[in-house]
Amino acid sequence: MTTTEHALAIAATGLRKAYGDKTVLDGIDIQVPAGTIFSLLGPNGAGKTTAVNILSTLISADAGEARVAGHHLTAEAQAVRAAIGVTGQFSAVDGLITGEENMLLMADLHHLSRREGRRATVELLERFDLVEAAKKPASTYSGGMKRRLDIAMTLVGNPRIIFLDEPTTGLDPRSRHTMWQIIRELVAGGATVFLTTQYLEEADQLADRIAVLNGGKLVAEGSADELKRLVPGGHIRLRFSEPVAYERAATALRETTRDDESLALQIPSDGSQRELRAVLDWLDAAGIEADELSVHTPDLDDVFFALTGSPVPAQPANSVAKETTR
Numbered sequence: 001m002t003t004t005e006h007a008l009a010i011a012a013t014g015l016r017k018a019y020g021d022k023t024v025l026d027g028i029d030i031q032v033p034a035g036t037i038f039s040l041l042g043p044n045g046a047g048k049t050t051a052v053n054i055l056s057t058l059i060s061a062d063a064g065e066a067r068v069a070g071h072h073l074t075a076e077a078q079a080v081r082a083a084i085g086v087t088g089q090f091s092a093v094d095g096l097i098t099g100e101e102n103m104l105l106m107a108d109l110h111h112l113s114r115r116e117g118r119r120a121t122v123e124l125l126e127r128f129d130l131v132e133a134a135k136k137p138a139s140t141y142s143g144g145m146k147r148r149l150d151i152a153m154t155l156v157g158n159p160r161i162i163f164l165d166e167p168t169t170g171l172d173p174r175s176r177h178t179m180w181q182i183i184r185e186l187v188a189g190g191a192t193v194f195l196t197t198q199y200l201e202e203a204d205q206l207a208d209r210i211a212v213l214n215g216g217k218l219v220a221e222g223s224a225d226e227l228k229r230l231v232p233g234g235h236i237r238l239r240f241s242e243p244v245a246y247e248r249a250a251t252a253l254r255e256t257t258r259d260d261e262s263l264a265l266q267i268p269s270d271g272s273q274r275e276l277r278a279v280l281d282w283l284d285a286a287g288i289e290a291d292e293l294s295v296h297t298p299d300l301d302d303v304f305f306a307l308t309g310s311p312v313p314a315q316p317a318n319s320v321a322k323e324t325t326r
């Protein structure tokens, strides 16, 4: 194995997959350095699960090449499987048996000895705060507990690369934060995490690198900061209640974008005090009064909107509301 293969936990080029005449992945390249969190971000149906399924050997690609943990995806599928863990959108947890039994079953599947299986079960149940619930049927667990058990089961084989497919979809904010902590700890422990999510905030919080999947292609890739720099989304927004004032401001101010329906104008701005003052001075001088003024600095929502043309999926309830001008 070369040094490069060591450094890259996942290296894929030209992955393609179509179902009938629907192209889901249209030749995507992915490189994930070992020990980092990579997030594949995309709206519903973008093909995130398809990418995970291919990279975890569950389905085969129509074209493309990939190495996972240094092993060739198809020629060395067994070695790939031994190195990875996958937690999918559909839980592997069996509700009829207890959390502990689920773990022991997993240990059996990994051919651990009874002793090793017990040791892993005890350690993981403790780590995921499931000791008290261990002897209860998993069907009685909350959504967050089930998700934690699912990940604990994934870790039984001690995988170096962990695929988490939308691990926090449907969880309440508290469970989401617990899950984020778990993911950070996995990486601190040396694992590589391939995470899919529809939540920008999640990618922003966790990922070293983010790739945005849309229309079968990766439309952007970089750190959260690099992606934010892609869009000049900063602007000052003025809203009027008087159509006359709105029209006067719209004609007089240069470079504005009009929103005739809500009588609002957007003026590109770097968010600096100087620019804000210039706009205010100009309004004063022209005797125009805006009913509302807000300053908007670009965030990942803007990137997502600019790249995919679709609005950002709703964040779960209770997450911090963000000022948005769309």
Ligand SMILES: Nc1ncnc2c1ncn2[C@@H]1O[C@H](COP(=O)(O)OP(=O)(O)OP(=O)(O)O)[C@@H](O)[C@H]1O
Residues within 6 Å of the ligand: 019, 024, 042, 043, 044, 045, 046, 047, 048, 049, 050, 051, 089, 198
């Ligand atoms: N076995 C299949 N047969 C036919 N079409 C499929 C199959 N699996 C997935 N698709 C289609 O491929 C597209 C991508 O699906 P995929 O599950 O990869 O998306 P996703 O980004 O994970 O979305 P979600 O967030 O909804 O899970 C969808 O339009 C889906 O309907």
